[in-house]
Amino acid sequence: MATLVSGSKRWVIPFTFVCLVLGSMLGIQVHTQRLRGATQVVRQTTALIEMLSRSETQAQQQKEEIDQLRARLAEYEKEAASEKGLTRLMNEELRAARIALGTVEVEGPGIELEVADSTMRTSDEAGTQDVYVIHDFDLLQIANELWCAGAEAISLNGQRLITGSGIACSARLIAVNRVTVASPFVFHAVGDKQKLASALNIRDGVLDRLRVLQFPVKLTQKDSIVVPPIAVAPKYQYARPVEKEAGP
Amino acid sequence: MIAVPFAALVLGFLIVYRLLPPIPSAWAPYVAIAIVAGIDAFAGAGRNWLERRFDEAIFISGFFVNMVLAALLAYVGAQLGVDLYLAVVVALGIRIFNNLGHSRALLVSMRVEARKARAGASAE
DSSP states (O other): OTTTTTTOOTTHHHHHHHHHHHHHHHHHHHHHHHHHHHHHHHHHHHHHHHHHHHHHHHHHHHHHHHHHHHHHHHHHHHHHHHSOTHHHHHHHHHHHHHHHHTOSOEEEEEEEEEEOOOSOOOSSSSSOSGGGSOOHHHHHHHHHHHHHTTOSEEEETTEEEOTTOOEEEETTEEEETTEEEOSSEEEEEESOHHHHHHHHTOTTSHHHHHHHTTOOEEEEEEEEEEEOOOSSOOOOSSOOOOOOOOOO | OTHHHHHHHHHHHHHHHHHSOOOOGGGHHHHHHHHHHHHHHHHHHHHHHHTTOOOHHHHHHHHHHHHHHHHHHHHHHHHHTOOHHHHHHHHHHHHHHHHHHHHHHHHHHHHHHHHHHHHHHHHO
């Protein structure tokens, strides 16, 4: 070593100084990077946990409220049913309206359809798995086929589909009626079971497309399908019925 | 003697790591790139040393000026929306590798020369 610097030790002091500077910069950088990673994870997780617990308590409160309101409504209906004539007619109309609105559980013949993410995996590591997962549009297409085939009531993973139901992609999950659901997706539909099944199985239809990509698809026709009611009935905040004046 | 700068490196690291608060995370990329520039200065100094043309004035000026320049370039890039950051990292990375490679080749050839010289001396 001594031969390399030709005996002179002049280099030691500046070299030491430079090393001190580099060392402290490394220190500050490592410190910052570590803290940054740690705090980010902690911050995100706590925020998510808070959000989750808040919405869970909210949902619980709302469910209790709904149960109370439904009980009261049932009482009213019982009273109304005991009366004759017009009230009876109104009661029947109300029943039909409630099926349409989805606030009552319905039962009848129909189909059960279970679809899940494909068992196939992308061959290249960089590629995404997107092609082999069920997307919101797949579910929308299935629901649409069912409605077109005359389904009277449909539920997806326990969520009743009503006129205002949305099926939307939400991060890596799918939101139905603003409730997130995940694969496997189970549809229950009440209606003409053969019509429903053949509508889904139509050549080059939605199920054909899924089967080609090895999505597990299980379609069964049943004599008794139960479709649950909607958890939270829609509130009409903006829409008002138009009062038509009686003609002369 | 080489132990003194090395001790300073470790000491600087420990003091800052233990005692000083972290910098705002927005500055982190600039410090990182400055560190890369510093490492480049060290690699260059090592090569110059082996080639016996090491000059501490060049080394120290290069160390500080390149650090500031690298960080400045990255900053200007960020303001313009161009990833000059990457250009600096690539340029410095290539230089570090070059200098380390030359140093290694030089060290190997020095050893070979020394062995030849010893063999020649013993033959006489």
